[in-house]
Amino acid sequence: MPSELLKRIKETEWSVPKHVAIIMDGNGRWANERGLPRREGHRAGMRSVRDVVEGAIEAGIEVVTLYAFSQENWQRPRPEVAFLMSLLKSYAKSEVQDLVDNGVEVHVVGDIDRFEAAERKAIDTILDMTRGGERLQLVLAISYGSRGEIVRAARRLAERSASGDLEAAAIDEPTFAAELYTAPWPDPDLMIRTSGEYRISNFLLWQLAYAELYTTPVLWPDFTREHLFEAILDYQRRERRFGKVT
């Protein structure tokens, strides 16, 4: 049954966001509320990932970036980190065929070198198998921190400059952005954060410069494609000015 909200999205004259970035937050609180261990919240959050990916395709979004694990999240208790890593591996395994069938191409941004061989292998497999998907680009931010990404870009530019490949005076915004993990995709138009928090938590600091921000109290495991559609409808009512006058 086509969703009422989806119909409204398609009927308005305003376009859908090309790129939606999501901070998937609130798994632990969702579990706490139910007297369950935190890991059950993470497990439940996987259902939301599946639903949101399908909803994004229905809505005609081109790129979805999901913040799945931050650089700072490495500091969580070891059993929780280990569980998140096992979830990543099982996601790669159990979802890959559906992703291929749905035309989803998966990408990963973040400091992958911190992963163990088994996780890197799972990532490589999902990247290889989904390569060529044309309906949706799904970017997973894992072991990702935006400050780290920016410093890495600066280091790469410094190296190019030192080797004589690039003049310092030639470094401009596009040159800089080209060294970020996210170089292949346009900046996010809409950034959603679940669980009622109003902060960026080291996510896409450069790329979110002109994104529309949307926060919802809904905890990530309760977030469905209908909530995504609500966020898109809200976005379609915004007036984006980019510093100009209309």
Ligand code: IPE
């Ligand atoms: C988001 O949920 C998932 C990750 C950060 C890996 P949290 O685990 O942060 O859940 P809360 O914020 O403690 O409820």
Ligand code: IPE
């Ligand atoms: C941000 O959530 C990271 C992810 C969703 C992966 P956190 O729960 O780690 O962020 P803080 O600690 O509330 O800022």
Ligand code: MG
């Ligand atoms: Mg959190």
